Structures are given as C-alpha cells and as structure tokens.
Amino acid sequence: MKRKILYFSLTGAFLLLSFQIVNTKLHLLQSPGAVVDDYIEPDYGLGSGHIDSLIPFPEVKKGERTPFDLWKYGGIGKSSFMDPKLPMEWEEWLKFHKNQKPKLMMDIDSYMNSRYNFSNEVIEGEFMSGGRKPIMKGPVSRLSKGVRSYEELSKLSTMEIKEKDLFPFKPLAHPLASTAHMVFPDSWNAVHPEHNRIDVGHDYPDEYLPEFPPPMFLTTHKELGDVTNGREVTLSNYYEIFNGLLTPEQMEGLKELVRPTPTTWFNQTTHRVTEEASAGVSCFSCHVNGHTNGAFELAPDSRPHLARLRVGTPSMRGNYNLMQLASKRSVRSMDHFAEIEEYFDGDPGMMQHIGPRGHQKSVANRMGDFNAMLNFPPAPKLDAMSNLIPEKATEQELFGEKLFRGKAKCASCHYGPAFVDDYMHDLKIERFYKGRPEGPIKTFPLRGIKDSPPYLHDDRLPTLDDTVEFFNLVLELKLTKKEKKALTAYMLCL
Known part of the structure; x- marks a missing residue:
C-alpha cells in the first residue's frame, strides 16, 4: 500500500512539473496578441484635434529651429531615447549656434510681440512680496484684427472663434524644442553667466517675470519674514544663512537642493549648450530660494520631443499643502519628486554618459523634508480661514x-x-483653436499668485489680467470689465 501511495505521489509530481514546464514555454514564447482585422480609428469627438487633422512633426536634428506653432503638429517619434552625441563636432556646434542665434532671437522677439503688447504698464501701488518689483498690468495678449475688445470676443461662440482663428491664448512653445531644456531669464544669466546658452535666450521681458532673488518664508520661522534677508541661497552661503535655524537633517536636504549637478545640456561634456563646461544646475537654479525665477523647460512626460509641453517653473512655496506634484503626471510625494526631477529630460540612460545625480532614497527624503517647510508669503488681508478681513x-x-x-x-x-x-482638469481648450489637444493639467495653487508670473503651465498668460480674460472666455462666464478688475484685485490679496 505504501508503495502505491509513493507511486501515485511521484506520478502526480511529475505531471505537475510537466504542466509547469509547458506553461513556462508558452509564456516564454508569447503569442502576438489579438488584432482587430477591420479596425477603423474613430476621432473620439476630437475633430480638428485628431491626429488625422494635424501636421506630422518635422524631422529635426538637435539645435535645428522648430516651429513656434507646435500645437498644430502631432504624431510619434522614431525613438523614445536620447543620443549623447551631438549631430556635429564641438567646434562646428559652437559655430552653428553663433550663426543661428541672432536671427532666431530676432524672430522670437517678433513672434512674442505679435502675440503680446509688452507695454511695461504697472498696477499702481502693487508689488511682489519682496516689496521691490511692481505687478504688471494687463491684459497684454493681443486680439486679432477686427476684434475691438475682449467683451466683443466673449460674445462669439466657441465654433466661431475657432473657425475665424480668433483665440488669443494659443499654447506657447519652447522656442528651440529640438534641444529644449532649461532657458534662464536675463536677470539670472547676469549673475550666473555659466548658464547663458549659446543657442537661445528667454523670450519674456524681465519686467514680466518674478522678482530676483525672491524672499523665502519658512513654516518654522514665521517671525523672521524673509529668512534670506534679500540674498540668493547658494551652495556657498546656505550654511551661513541657515545654521541655527534648521535641523541637521533639513540642512542636508537644503544642501542637495542648492548643489549643482550635471544635466542633459549643462555639464562638463561636449553635449552642452554653454560655451564653457559647467558644474551643471541645481534645483534652486530654477526654483530660486524655493520659489521661481521664470525659467522654462519641456515637460518630460511625452515623446517625441516636439510634442512635449513647455512648462514654466512653478513655485515650491506651500508644497506641504499639495497632494499632487508635476503638471501632466500625478506625482504624490515631495521625496518622490526629488528623485525624478527631470535633469535628464526623462531619459535615465543619459546619466551613464554625463554623470548621475546618484541620490539615495534617504537623501531624496531630506530634500522633500526641506521642501515641506517652504511657506507661502504673508497675506495680511486674509483671516485664519482664508477669508478677506x-x-x-x-x-x-x-x-x-x-x-x-x-x-x-x-x-x-x-x-x-x-x-x-x-486635481487635474482638462479644459478642452481645443474647442477654441485647431490643434493638438493639451489634455488634463494639474491645478496650481493661487495662494501667493501675484509673485509667480507668467501664468498657466506654459507661460502663455503674462499677467493676472490675462488669466482672468482666459478663464472668462474658456469657461464662458460673461464677466463685465468691472467684475474682471475686481477678480484681479482679489487675487492680489492672496
């Protein structure tokens, strides 16, 4: 009897093993998957925003000019991965951009002036939180010829605005999307000439960008006001400024936020956009003093590069009260965001060639810990429940x-x-213009909003007045001039 039981046990084990081997082979072979033979692509109600109605993206090499109206284009790229090699030798790369940049910048200025009337008019008596830089008055977004006012425009239907191409708030593209990466304002480059690019400059006048350097407010030391006393926090002075204010762990996190590291285009190799090799950039190169200097980049969440959305640098102030970071992706923690900060344009493979940041989880956590202390600026007209007094x-x-x-x-x-x-919201802006849909974008906080021009994720709205006009049109609110001015006045209190 025992022999029979042993025989059946061994037989069962053999059959089970054979079944697992067969299953493993099937798994390793991998069938090709199902295909719908008569598949017809619907347009899902996108109309002119569907891929069939868009212009295929042009094939461009690194450094070559790209269209300013990239919202009209769509499609996929040849590869998701970047190449660490330049399309030409270094000396030729330098010469190419020295020849191309002057004309490119003239065309950028002409394009921006066709979209905006940078009149440099200020809102009387209103300044950013540092008390030095005035708030610019708007709207400065130009209306199409034949449209006399925003009130007249808002009376038209969305279809009429789209068909007549009257929408004044189309997306704003990176002016050199083939290379892309960070473009710093003139005010930053004047202090940090190592970040002055050989290929392209910022497209906004400094008057319409945040104050530099901005004040820094900490949740742990409200009594100090601006803890920097008007200084830009750098690797050279962070210890002097914060010793005695921070814990050692917080100090370590801050050190990593101000420590330059090599990036896709700012580094010691020839794969760069600066004439001289540099130590790279830090988090605070764009998020100056935990705020923003108005630098812009391309979001790392898509390919091809020409399809990536331009993103202005958001403020880090008040991130302790946010549950969702990044613009197109739902990144849910500050330490996670510190780990994936897009120094390599969303391509970790470039780290092998340029040099990794090499952050351990414990270090990223400390960066997140300091980030969690950055407070909004004071709002003396708001009570404890954020109501006006x-x-x-x-x-x-x-x-x-x-x-x-x-x-x-x-x-x-x-x-x-x-x-x-x-939350992330899809405003379906393609209702107003013929082009690629932008899709859901994260809602940004309005607390301290007067300090963070230009507005919307891609900087297309230079002033708060432009922002009010944008939403009045997009949400079809039918606001009067008096009501729009009152909304701007209220947001200046936040």
Whole structure:
C-alpha cells in the first residue's frame, strides 16, 4: 500500500512539473496578441484635434529651429531615447549656434510681440512680496484684427472663434524644442553667466517675470519674514544663512537642493549648450530660494520631443499643502519628486554618459523634508480661514471675493488654504483653436499668485489680467470689465 501511495505521489509530481514546464514555454514564447482585422480609428469627438487633422512633426536634428506653432503638429517619434552625441563636432556646434542665434532671437522677439503688447504698464501701488518689483498690468495678449475688445470676443461662440482663428491664448512653445531644456531669464544669466546658452535666450521681458532673488518664508520661522534677508541661497552661503535655524537633517536636504549637478545640456561634456563646461544646475537654479525665477523647460512626460509641453517653473512655496506634484503626471510625494526631477529630460540612460545625480532614497527624503517647510508669503488681508478681513479689504477686493466664489467659478477648483483642489482638469481648450489637444493639467495653487508670473503651465498668460480674460472666455462666464478688475484685485490679496 505504501508503495502505491509513493507511486501515485511521484506520478502526480511529475505531471505537475510537466504542466509547469509547458506553461513556462508558452509564456516564454508569447503569442502576438489579438488584432482587430477591420479596425477603423474613430476621432473620439476630437475633430480638428485628431491626429488625422494635424501636421506630422518635422524631422529635426538637435539645435535645428522648430516651429513656434507646435500645437498644430502631432504624431510619434522614431525613438523614445536620447543620443549623447551631438549631430556635429564641438567646434562646428559652437559655430552653428553663433550663426543661428541672432536671427532666431530676432524672430522670437517678433513672434512674442505679435502675440503680446509688452507695454511695461504697472498696477499702481502693487508689488511682489519682496516689496521691490511692481505687478504688471494687463491684459497684454493681443486680439486679432477686427476684434475691438475682449467683451466683443466673449460674445462669439466657441465654433466661431475657432473657425475665424480668433483665440488669443494659443499654447506657447519652447522656442528651440529640438534641444529644449532649461532657458534662464536675463536677470539670472547676469549673475550666473555659466548658464547663458549659446543657442537661445528667454523670450519674456524681465519686467514680466518674478522678482530676483525672491524672499523665502519658512513654516518654522514665521517671525523672521524673509529668512534670506534679500540674498540668493547658494551652495556657498546656505550654511551661513541657515545654521541655527534648521535641523541637521533639513540642512542636508537644503544642501542637495542648492548643489549643482550635471544635466542633459549643462555639464562638463561636449553635449552642452554653454560655451564653457559647467558644474551643471541645481534645483534652486530654477526654483530660486524655493520659489521661481521664470525659467522654462519641456515637460518630460511625452515623446517625441516636439510634442512635449513647455512648462514654466512653478513655485515650491506651500508644497506641504499639495497632494499632487508635476503638471501632466500625478506625482504624490515631495521625496518622490526629488528623485525624478527631470535633469535628464526623462531619459535615465543619459546619466551613464554625463554623470548621475546618484541620490539615495534617504537623501531624496531630506530634500522633500526641506521642501515641506517652504511657506507661502504673508497675506495680511486674509483671516485664519482664508477669508478677506472686511476692515482691511477694499470694496473692490470684497466684490472680487464674492465673484471668485460665485459667478466666476474660480472656487470650483481653487479653494482651501492653498486655493487648490489637487486635481487635474482638462479644459478642452481645443474647442477654441485647431490643434493638438493639451489634455488634463494639474491645478496650481493661487495662494501667493501675484509673485509667480507668467501664468498657466506654459507661460502663455503674462499677467493676472490675462488669466482672468482666459478663464472668462474658456469657461464662458460673461464677466463685465468691472467684475474682471475686481477678480484681479482679489487675487492680489492672496
């Protein structure tokens, strides 16, 4: 009897093993998968935003000029991966850009002036939180010929605006998307000439960008106000400024935020856009003092490169109150964001050629810990529940608050202590122009918003007044001139 039991046990084990081997072979072979023979691609209601209605992306080499109206283009690229080699030898690369840049910058200026009237007019008596830089008055986005006012434009249907090509708020592209990467403002380059690019410069006048250097406010030391006393925090002075204010762990996190590291185009190799080799950039090269200097890049979340959305540098202030970071992806923690910060344009393979940042999880956690201490600027007209204090606010500001929570629908997405809902929204802007849909974009907080021009994820709105006009049109709010001015006045209080 025992022999029979042993025989059947061995037989069962053999059959089970044979079954597993067969299954393993099938798994390793991998069938090709199902294919719909008569598949017809629907347009999913996209109309002119569907791929069939878009222009195929041009094939360009690194450094070659790209169209300013990239929203008209669509399609896939040849590869998701970057090549660490330049399309030509280094000396030729330098000569190529020295020849191309002057004409490119003239064309960029001409294009920006065709879209905006940079009049340098300021809102009287209004300054950014540092108290030095005035707030620019708008709207400065130009209307199409034949349209006399934004009020007249808002009376037209979305279809009429689209068909007549009257939408003044089309996306803003990176002016050299074939190379892309960080483009720093003139004010930054004047202090940090090592980041002055040989190929392209910033496309915004400095008057319409954040103050530099901006103040820094900490949740742990509100009594100090600007803890930097008007200084830019760097690797050279961070210890002097913060010793005695931070814990050793926080100090380590800050050190990593200000420590330059090599990146895709700012480094010691010839794969760079600066004439001289450099140590690279740090987090605070764009997020100066935990805020922003108005530098822009391309979001790393898509390919081909020409399809990547331009993204302005968002402020890091108040990130402790946000549950969603990045613009197109839902990154859910500050330490995770510190790990994936896009120094290599979303291509880790480039690290092998240029040099990895090499952050361990514990270091990324400390970077996130310091980030979590960066406070919003003071808002003396707001009470403990973020309501305007009637005794401190003007009649216009109080009217703006009422509109913000009512007719203007702002509070549908902007509420709470940070004035943000922590969701991504698809505004379906392609209703107003013929081009590639932008899709869902993260809602950004409005707390301290006066310090962070230009606005929207791609910088297409130079002033708060432009932002009000944008949403009045896109959400079809039918606001009056008086109501729009009141909304701007209210947001200046936040």
